[in-house]
Amino acid sequence: MKYIATRNSSNAISGTQAIVKGLSQEGGLFVPQTFPQVTKEEIIELCELSYNERASKIISKFLPELSGELGEYCQKAYSLFDGDPAPLVKTDENKYMLELWHGPTHAFKDIALTLLPHLMVGSKKDIGVDTKTLILVATSGDTGKAALEGFKNVDGTACLVLYPNDGVSNLQKLQMQTTTGDNVKVVAINGNFDDAQTAVKQIFQNDDVKKELSESGIELSSANSINWGRLVPQIVYYFSSYCDLLSSQEIDFGDKINFCVPTGNFGNILAGYYAYRMGLPVNKFICASNRNNVLTDFITNGTYTSSREFFKTSSPSMDILISSNLERLIFELSSRDDKLTAERMEQLKNSGTYSISEGELASLKELFYGGYVEEEKVSDTIDYEFEEYGYITDPHTSVALSVYDDYINETDDMTKTVIISTASPYKFVDDVLKSIGSEPQKTEHKSLLKLQEETALPVPSSLLELPKMEKLHTDVIEKTQAKEYILNYIKK
Ligand SMILES: *Cc1c(COP(=O)(O)O)cnc(C)c1O
Numbered sequence: 001m002k003y004i005a006t007r008n009s010s011n012a013i014s015g016t017q018a019i020v021k022g023l024s025q026e027g028g029l030f031v032p033q034t035f036p037q038v039t040k041e042e043i044i045e046l047c048e049l050s051y052n053e054r055a056s057k058i059i060s061k062f063l064p065e066l067s068g069e070l071g072e073y074c075q076k077a078y079s080l081f082d083g084d085p086a087p088l089v090k091t092d093e094n095k096y097m098l099e100l101w102h103g104p105t106h107a108f109k110d111i112a113l114t115l116l117p118h119l120m121v122g123s124k125k126d127i128g129v130d131t132k133t134l135i136l137v138a139t140s141g142d143t144g145k146a147a148l149e150g151f152k153n154v155d156g157t158a159c160l161v162l163y164p165n166d167g168v169s170n171l172q173k174l175q176m177q178t179t180t181g182d183n184v185k186v187v188a189i190n191g192n193f194d195d196a197q198t199a200v201k202q203i204f205q206n207d208d209v210k211k212e213l214s215e216s217g218i219e220l221s222s223a224n225s226i227n228w229g230r231l232v233p234q235i236v237y238y239f240s241s242y243c244d245l246l247s248s249q250e251i252d253f254g255d256k257i258n259f260c261v262p263t264g265n266f267g268n269i270l271a272g273y274y275a276y277r278m279g280l281p282v283n284k285f286i287c288a289s290n291r292n293n294v295l296t297d298f299i300t301n302g303t304y305t306s307s308r309e310f311f312k313t314s315s316p317s318m319d320i321l322i323s324s325n326l327e328r329l330i331f332e333l334s335s336r337d338d339k340l341t342a343e344r345m346e347q348l349k350n351s352g353t354y355s356i357s358e359g360e361l362a363s364l365k366e367l368f369y370g371g372y373v374e375e376e377k378v379s380d381t382i383d384y385e386f387e388e389y390g391y392i393t394d395p396h397t398s399v400a401l402s403v404y405d406d407y408i409n410e411t412d413d414m415t416k417t418v419i420i421s422t423a424s425p426y427k428f429v430d431d432v433l434k435s436i437g438s439e440p441q442k443t444e445h446k447s448l449l450k451l452q453e454e455t456a457l458p459v460p461s462s463l464l465e466l467p468k469m470e471k472l473h474t475d476v477i478e479k480t481q482a483k484e485y486i487l488n489y490i491k492k
Helices: 015-021 040-047 051-062 064-078 109-113 116-127 142-151 170-177 193-205 207-215 228-247 267-277 294-301 326-333 338-351 358-367 375-389 395-411 425-435 444-455 461-468 479-491
Strands: 002-005 008-014 030-032 088-092 095-099 132-138 157-164 184-190 218-222 257-262 282-289 303-305 353-355 368-372 417-421 476-478
Touching: 002 015, 008 015, 008 338, 015 030, 015 064, 015 116, 015 218, 015 228, 040 051, 040 228, 051 064, 051 228, 064 116, 088 228, 088 375, 095 228, 109 116, 109 142, 109 228, 116 132, 116 142, 116 157, 116 228, 132 142, 132 193, 142 157, 142 170, 142 184, 157 170, 157 193, 157 479, 170 184, 170 425, 170 444, 170 461, 184 193, 184 479, 193 218, 193 479, 207 218, 207 479, 228 257, 228 267, 257 267, 257 395, 267 282, 267 326, 282 294, 282 358, 282 395, 294 303, 294 358, 294 368, 326 338, 326 358, 338 353, 358 368, 368 395, 375 395, 375 425, 395 417, 395 425, 425 444, 444 461, 476 479
Parallel strands: 095 417, 132 157, 132 218, 157 184, 184 476, 257 282, 257 417, 282 368
Antiparallel strands: 002 008, 002 030, 088 095, 303 353
């Protein structure tokens, strides 16, 4: 099993190398050279297994080098969850919520980031690297905390997180600022997520920085979904939800289903696409966006335009104009043309836009549907779902529910649909309270208890304790200072 890069497919490397490197030399992303297949018999076998066993089986196909350790890694990672890491809840005919937020930081990023530190340590061992790994993370809120929790106190690693100062929820910020551990650092940057992500990408490609790092015995890697090790654990829950639908006799074997995914950086939905390429029966991927609807436009007309107005919304983890993982899909659509992919990414960087061909657009549309929602409807949908089904969702998941509604109205598609539920409503407690006609309280603590009183969904104790914890990370920098800041951090 080898991996190639989207902007240069001539050098094949192992999956463990891809995880240690994070990003390829040319700035491209690593992708598997071929997609391992999952047969009908294997899917039936998966149905008999627990989530962590399913994970171990699927991930072994991509990382055979680690197949001896994966059972233990998955067991360790998923024991940090409160029960099943990916329970499926039926709320209506044809509609199922895949709740991926029962992990330590209460967002779906935990599915990958509880496992990534193990994959990183195992990968370094596999390729015989014993330098220190600095994990650089740009976050729109949830990745940061999940990465910090995953990597804190992991030997041979350090983790530095950059987040947009005004672009995350209060609880998300508190979660990051209060992180303990002697190998972690968090800094706010005056800018939006794309600024943070661009700063991180530039550091990866900066030869001076790399030289300075390697002189200090440090290698850079990433915990963003540009890292293969972040994506591969996310493929698992697409298979797992299909198994759960089979086991509960909601579908028959071979039935196609839809997935509706609240999307930002395109990592989650891309993992679903990879599951499809491995043989999972999928009818449509519904790509749900908020007002930052760059992906809706792309799926509609084949032109990606990141140079446009940026909106701050109630679903901050999707406030993204440069969806990094789309590069991996573009690579597939172009029949894996690395030169063309590199050209398009260069165009995007220089002029903020690129287009795909008519033929590519047609095959994109066969499998993907794109839609977006305005802010008011996000809040209305939270209220409606709560009134109608007694089911409370966070704003990101509400974006998906709302786009799914539009999809049904437009297509009358009766296919059973799994809605990916990406965060606990408590992470966005004030917006959720307002949506259901209640009121945010004077303190975060009181708001959390208020939402519990309104909904009877138990509030996670780790969130309740946050306001009492000491803020250890309060640095704020300009985006132009990112490189200097990172270099200073390394020297300490
Ligand atoms: C990260 C995130 C998303 C978007 O996922 P991508 O993989 O970036 O598309 C959606 N919802 C929540 C709560 C998130 O944290």
